[in-house]
Amino acid sequence: xxxxxxxxxxxxxxxxxKLLLLIPLLILLFSFIYMGVFxxxxxxxxxxxxxxxxxxxxxxxxxxxxxxxxxALSDKLEDINTRKIYDLVTREQTATIxxxxxxxxxxxxxxxxxxxxxxxxxxxxxxxxxxALSESFYRQLLIAILFALAFMAIVVFIIFKTFVPSIAxxxxxxxxxxxxxxxxxxxxxxxxxxxxxxxxxxIGYSVDTDVLLTxxxxxxxxSSLNERIFNAFKTGITMTLTSLxxxxxxLIIVKSFSTVLSQIFTILSIGLFFDxxxxxxxxxxxxxxxxxxxx
Amino acid sequence: xxxxxEKMKIKLTWKIWLLIIAVALSLLSIFGMPPIFLQKGxxxxxxxxxxxxxxxxxxxxxxxxxxxxxxxxxxxDFSKIMQEKFPSEENVKTIITTKDSEYILFSKSPPEITxxxxxxxxxxxxxxxxxxxRALVQAKDKKLTSKELNDLIEITSNRFNEFGxxxxxxxxxxxxxxxxxxxIEIAGATPKDLEKLISExxxxxxxxxxETVFVGGEKDITSVARSGQDAGIYSCNKIQQGxxxxxxxxxxxxxxxxxxxxxxxxxxxxNSTSQGNYLSKTLDLYLDDKLVDSLQISEGLxxxxxxxxxxxxxxxxxTKNDAIENAEDEMKQLQTVLxxxxxxxxxEIVKLDTISPTWGKDFSKTILFAAIAAxxxxxxxxxxxxxxxxxxxxxxxxxxxxxxxxxxxxxxxRWDLDLPSIAGILAAIGTxxxxxxxxxxxxxxxxxxxxxxxxKRAFAIILGAYFTTLASLIPLYWAVAGLFKGFAITxxxxxxxxxxxxRPAFSDVIKKIEG
Numbered sequence: 001x002x003x004x005x006x007x008x009x010x011x012x013x014x015x016x017x018k019l020l021l022l023i024p025l026l027i028l029l030f031s032f033i034y035m036g037v038f039x040x041x042x043x044x045x046x047x048x049x050x051x052x053x054x055x056x057x058x059x060x061x062x063x064x065x066x067x068x069x070x071x072a073l074s075d076k077l078e079d080i081n082t083r084k085i086y087d088l089v090t091r092e093q094t095a096t097i098x099x100x101x102x103x104x105x106x107x108x109x110x111x112x113x114x115x116x117x118x119x120x121x122x123x124x125x126x127x128x129x130x131x132a133l134s135e136s137f138y139r140q141l142l143i144a145i146l147f148a149l150a151f152m153a154i155v156v157f158i159i160f161k162t163f164v165p166s167i168a169x170x171x172x173x174x175x176x177x178x179x180x181x182x183x184x185x186x187x188x189x190x191x192x193x194x195x196x197x198x199x200x201x202x203i204g205y206s207v208d209t210d211v212l213l214t215x216x217x218x219x220x221x222x223s224s225l226n227e228r229i230f231n232a233f234k235t236g237i238t239m240t241l242t243s244l245x246x247x248x249x250x251l252i253i254v255k256s257f258s259t260v261l262s263q264i265f266t267i268l269s270i271g272l273f274f275d276x277x278x279x280x281x282x283x284x285x286x287x288x289x290x291x292x293x294x295x
Numbered sequence: 296x297x298x299x300x301e302k303m304k305i306k307l308t309w310k311i312w313l314l315i316i317a318v319a320l321s322l323l324s325i326f327g328m329p330p331i332f333l334q335k336g337x338x339x340x341x342x343x344x345x346x347x348x349x350x351x352x353x354x355x356x357x358x359x360x361x362x363x364x365x366x367x368x369x370x371x372d373f374s375k376i377m378q379e380k381f382p383s384e385e386n387v388k389t390i391i392t393t394k395d396s397e398y399i400l401f402s403k404s405p406p407e408i409t410x411x412x413x414x415x416x417x418x419x420x421x422x423x424x425x426x427x428x429r430a431l432v433q434a435k436d437k438k439l440t441s442k443e444l445n446d447l448i449e450i451t452s453n454r455f456n457e458f459g460x461x462x463x464x465x466x467x468x469x470x471x472x473x474x475x476x477x478x479i480e481i482a483g484a485t486p487k488d489l490e491k492l493i494s495e496x497x498x499x500x501x502x503x504x505x506e507t508v509f510v511g512g513e514k515d516i517t518s519v520a521r522s523g524q525d526a527g528i529y530s531c532n533k534i535q536q537g538x539x540x541x542x543x544x545x546x547x548x549x550x551x552x553x554x555x556x557x558x559x560x561x562x563x564x565x566n567s568t569s570q571g572n573y574l575s576k577t578l579d580l581y582l583d584d585k586l587v588d589s590l591q592i593s594e595g596l597x598x599x600x601x602x603x604x605x606x607x608x609x610x611x612x613x614t615k616n617d618a619i620e621n622a623e624d625e626m627k628q629l630q631t632v633l634x635x636x637x638x639x640x641x642x643e644i645v646k647l648d649t650i651s652p653t654w655g656k657d658f659s660k661t662i663l664f665a666a667i668a669a670x671x672x673x674x675x676x677x678x679x680x681x682x683x684x685x686x687x688x689x690x691x692x693x694x695x696x697x698x699x700x701x702x703x704x705x706x707x708x709r710w711d712l713d714l715p716s717i718a719g720i721l722a723a724i725g726t727x728x729x730x731x732x733x734x735x736x737x738x739x740x741x742x743x744x745x746x747x748x749x750x751k752r753a754f755a756i757i758l759g760a761y762f763t764t765l766a767s768l769i770p771l772y773w774a775v776a777g778l779f780k781g782f783a784i785t786x787x788x789x790x791x792x793x794x795x796x797x798r799p800a801f802s803d804v805i806k807k808i809e810g
Contacts (some may be wrong), residue, residue, distance in 0.1 A: 104647065116446065121426070121651055130645040133431070137778075142470040144770035151766035159759045197715065201772060203720050204764040204786075207419050208729050211759040219755070235736040239729040246669040246725065255664040258658065261665075266720050284807055 007287045008051045010226045013288075018126025021285040024277060028175055031182045038185055045142075045181065055079070055101040058111060060124050061270060064096040069114070076110045078102045083191070086256035097259070106130040111279035134193075141196040148173065148203055158212060168286040169210040171210055172278040176206040179274040184267060191263070197266040202271035209236040210281045217287055230283055236279060314800035317792070318696045320352075321434050322704020325416050332415045336360045338375050341462075343407035350399050351404075353391065358413065361392035369412050372586055380407040387775060417706045420550075421713025421781065424658055428489050428649045430466070432477045434640040439701040440652065441467070444475045450638055453475065454492055457631045459761020468777045471770070476645070480779070497632035500581045501604075503559050503592075508578065509552040509604075512636025516552070517602075520545040526630070528622050531615055538618035543607040546633060553602045562600035580606065582632065590677050606633070664716055670694050671723070671730050681735060685808050690731045693801045697727050700792045701785055716781030726764060730757045734802045738809045746809065750802045761794045 013020075039045060050057055055078075066082035074080050077100040085095040098109050104126055108119055119126075131136075152173065157166045177199055184191065216232040217225070251265035307315075326332065336358045342349045351509035359367055362376050380387060388399040400406055418554035422429050426586050433439070439447070455463045464480040481489055499511030520526040526544035535768060548556065563574040580587045588608050608629060610622025669693065678687040701720050705712060737753040764786070771783040 059481040060653070069714050121649060125426075125649055125651040127648040127650075128644075128645075128646065128682065133433075134470050134647040136470070137475065137774075140774040144469055144774040147770035148767035151769060152763045155759075155763045155766045161764070168324075193778070194715065194718070197718070197771070197782055198769060201718075203767045204722065205724060205729075207763040207767075208726060208760045210765065212733060212756050215752075215756045215759060219752070225428070231736075235733060238680050238736070239732045242673050242728055242732065243725045245676055247675050249672045250669045250721065253668055260714055260716070261662075282409065284365060 006230070011229075013229075015286045017288050020281050024175060024282040026185060027179060027277075031178045034182050035178070035184070045193045046185060047188065048134075048138065049192045049195075050081075050099050050101060050134075051127075051129060051192040051194075052134050052196075053101065053133040054129050055099065056104045056107040056129045058098045058119070058124055059085070059126075060096045060098070061094070062096065062113075062117075062123070063093045067094060071098070072114060073098075073110055077107060081171060083259070091256075101131075101206060125241045137193055137274050138196075141193060142151065145177075145196065145200055145203075148200055149177075152203055152207060158213075159211070160218065164290040165218060165287060166213045168283050169207065169291075171286070172210050172275075172283040173203055173206045174272055175278045175282060176202055176274050179278075180267060180271040183274075187289075188236055189263070189266070192260065194260045195267055198267035198271070201264070201268055202275070205240075205268070206271060206275045206278070209275065210283050212236050212239070212277060212281055214287065217291065225288065229288065233280055233284075237276065238270055240276055240279075244269060247272065249256070302576050303803060307801075308803045310799045310803045314696060317703075320701050321700045321706075324414075324703040324707045325418055325699070327417055329519060331413060331417065333437075334358065335366065335368050336413060337367055337370055337410040338413050339408055340411050341409045346407040347402070348391075348400055348408065351400070352396075353393070353408065354396050357393045358395055359391055359410065361390075363388075363390050365393075372736055377405045402714045404659075407532070419706070419709065420659065420710045421716065422482070422648065423650055423710040423713050425482065426650050427480060427482045428647070429481075430479045430493065430644050431646040432493055432642050433474070433645050435638055437642045439640070440474045441469070441475060444477065446639060448477055450635055451479070451493065453635045454497070454631055454638075455479075457634050458492060458627060460492075461508055465551055470777070471774045477607060477642075490644065491628065492631070493638075493642050494644065495583055496638045497635070498581075498583050498624045498637035499629070499632050501724050502577050502579045502581065503563070505558050506696060508556050508559060509548055510637070512749060513634070514636075515549050516548045516633055516658075517549050519547075519630050521630060526626070527627075528619055531618060537611060537613040538615045539609050539611045540615075540618040540622040541607060541609045542622045543605050543627060544630060544784045548606050549576055550600075550602070553600045555574045556596075556604075557598050557600045557634045559578070559586065559606060560592060560596060563592075563597065565594050580608070582629065587629070624726055664719065666698070666724075670724070677732070677735075681739075683808075685733055686805060689801060689804050689808065690728065693731055693797050694724050694727060697724055697789060697797050700796065704788050704792070705785065710781070710784060711779050712785075716785045719782040719785030720789060722782075723786045723793065726760065726790055727793045727797065730760065730798050731801055733757060734798065734805055738802075738805045744805050750806065751804065754798075757794060757798060761790055 035045065035134050049249075064082075066084055069081055070082045077098075079099075079101045081099040083097040084093045084097075085097065087095055098107070098111065101111075105124050108126065112119055112239040117123075149170075153166075153170045156169045160166045180199065180202060184195075189195070213229075213232045213236060216228050216235075223231075251262055251269065254265065321440075323454065327505075339353065339355055339359060341355050342353055359373070361367060362373070362429055365372075365376060367373050367376070380389065381404055383403055383594070386403055389400045389406065391398045391400065391406070391439065419425075420691045434443075434447075435515050448465050451721055452463070452465045454779050460481065462482045464478075466478045467475065468478045469475045479489060481495070497511065501508045501510070521544070526542075528542045531538055531540040555675055558572060563576055565572050567573050574592040574594065574597055576592075577589040579589050579593055590605070590607060606629065608622075608625055610618055610620075610625045612618035612621045663764050673694065674687055678684065681687065698720065701723060702712075704710075705716070710716065734750065734753045737749045768783045771779050
């Protein structure tokens with residue numbers, strides 16, 4: 001029975017693997033178009049939060065009605081945004097975050113007036129980033145990602161020494177990042193500097209499974225090509241699912257608590273999800289094509 | 296524990312020993328010997344450098360075990376005793392027993408020290424977890440060279456020291472775009488002091504007419520009185536909106552500055568007033584080009600080479616206490632710039648973060664909880680997928696030991712664990728689990744290869760993944776003024792110990808279990 005399913009699966013894959021490649025190709029095509037439109041509209045690749053545009057973020061250790069707060073202050077502070085922070089167990093609101101593009105002194109003054117009390121180190125945290133600086137940070141983070149991709153590509157070429165398998169790994173990693181970026185933008189997430197780091201982490205996680213796959217296929221023993229792919233899949237999917245579930249678990253816990261960590265985890269889970277697609281369809285199909293041709 | 300069980304059956308290989316030793320050393324680095332969490336007492340976080348107890352030798356970092364023979368276990372015990380004893384009408388005796396010596400004090404008020412509970416480990420958390428202020432500072436309208444930056448840092452550190460702020464870290468940072476910044480971190484939150492000390496250049500000039508007599512800094516000023524008879528507040532007056540309090544302190548001029556003073560005053564005329572005879576021009580004190588005070592120069596000083604000069608100024612406030620406090624602050628600041636001289640550039644704070652210390656405590660707990668939940672989830676998945684309890688426990692233990700080793704190294708290199716560092720640890724553990732799955736899977740496959748050959752294959756994959764991850768992290772080390780350095784550092788430590796120590800040991804354990 002099991003053998004039978006395996007065989008049918010194998011036949012199916014032999015017949016359709018090139019066609020399967022269409023799925024990621026279409027998503028990639030859509031991603032390029034989407035990003036093109038997005039860029040021409042926003043003059044940027046992402047929606048940036050204030051850690052990348054510059055501005056002030058104030059965390060108040062108290063319960064406040066965020067909607068009301070936003071309404072009351074919106075004509076006094078530039079681009080105001082409010083958020084609640086919850087306690088993990090009781091689900092009770094423990095803090096309020098106010099973000100604005102105004103400077104820290106102005107923001108503090110307006111809030112103090114609204115609350116009727118002084119803000120000090122005991123009841124609040126204030127983070128301010130100047131706009132020129134955040135602009136420069138943003139550029140550097142983009143450069144860091146480009147360099148990371150380039151270094152990764154060089155290492156992959158050194159390891160496998162053959163063109164097609166290496167380029168397949170690089171394409172998968174790139175597709176992971178691009179598809180994640182598109183979904184993040186569709187969801188309307190405002191990316192912080194830490195969020196960009198998450199994209200960097202995707203490179204690391206994504207390459208793991210690709211290296212495993214390519215290694216098993218190129219340096220495989222006497223078993224058939226499909227056998228090798230299937231074995232790599234069994235290992236690789238366990239790796240990705242384990243990471244994915246661990247990250248989702250962590251995400252649930254930090255979600256209400258830390259915007260920085262929850263953004264990292266959200267982006268990582270999206271990235272890992274696309275990695276399943278890109279490793280086991282994109283990369284597998286290209287590699288199989290290459291191996292079949294080589295015969 | 297797994298390794299313990301193994302020991303009963305089979306000999307431990309050197310790789311497993313290496314892991315055990317690494318974990319043991321890491322625990323030692325995190326908790327010390329004897330473990331710091333077993334230590335009783337309170338830790339001294341600061342000692343006023345003008346106090347008697349400081350002169351007696353009590354210092355920051357020492358641990359108070361007993362007061363007047365009563366054992367102190369925590370801060371509550373300490374404050375309870377202090378509240379019972381002070382303030383008192385007359386001098387009372389206090390015996391403070393630290394780990395290695397005893398200090399005896401007679402006073403009406405409590406000793407000028409602050410204490411905290413002894414930390415549970417030697418791990419240090421970054422500002423975003425423990426609270427404090429951090430500023431990134433740049434020169435206004437000027438790109439600094441690294442030499443200029445180093446000069447700036449020296450003067451600024453000096454300024455913080457003179458101002459009496461300890462536990463301040465002033466570091467040069469540069470980023471991928473070639474910008475140089477000065478990063479200032481203060482534990483605990485004192486953003487006001489921080490802003491005050493760097494938002495002003497502190498260019499001090501004393502002028503008579505248009506001629507400069509002396510400027511701040513050691514070239515013209517040889518010493519500044521900080522306390523005692525020669526420095527302090529000498530009068531307070533009620534004004535319309537509150538109080539104004541006046542301070543004064545003495546300074547000593549260098550020979551050269553004193554001669555300049557003589558030369559300039561020589562040419563001035565003497566005016567007679569009802570209060571006495573003064574020279575026709577005043578000595579004007581400017582701080583950052585703003586007039587702070589104008590002093591009458593008495594007739595006797597005309598043409599004299601005098602090295603001793605009084606500096607005066609004032610502070611205001613709605614109540615008398617506020618005014619005194621304000622005047623004291625002003626005086627301290629003026630003394631500081633007179634000693635250290637002015638900063639070579641106008642500065643600009645481009646990033647300022649102030650994190651409330653109350654915030655971080657819950658945070659660390661949540662992160663710990665998240666990490667445990669994540670590792671437990673991994674354990675369950677492995678158990679379900681491979682249906683092997685021993686191997687699953689081995690993965691679980693390996694991940695835990697990786698965390699311990701990363702934390703151990705972080706503690707050893709005194710790395711402050713901030714949020715990016717913690718994300719980095721999670722990333723390292725994640726790839727670690729991935730690699731262990733590769734090892735476990737290779738070991739299970741029914742091939743003609745020996746287990747040794749299969750492990751070799753597993754390591755080809757692991758090393759490939761290692762070098763690609765390593766390469767992708769390198770740019771981060773320099774980007775963004777080092778704000779994400781922590782992520783790069785913990786991930787690199789994690790994946791490197793993984794490849795060199797924990798995974799080889801894990802593969803040996805698996806060989807024993809599966810082999």
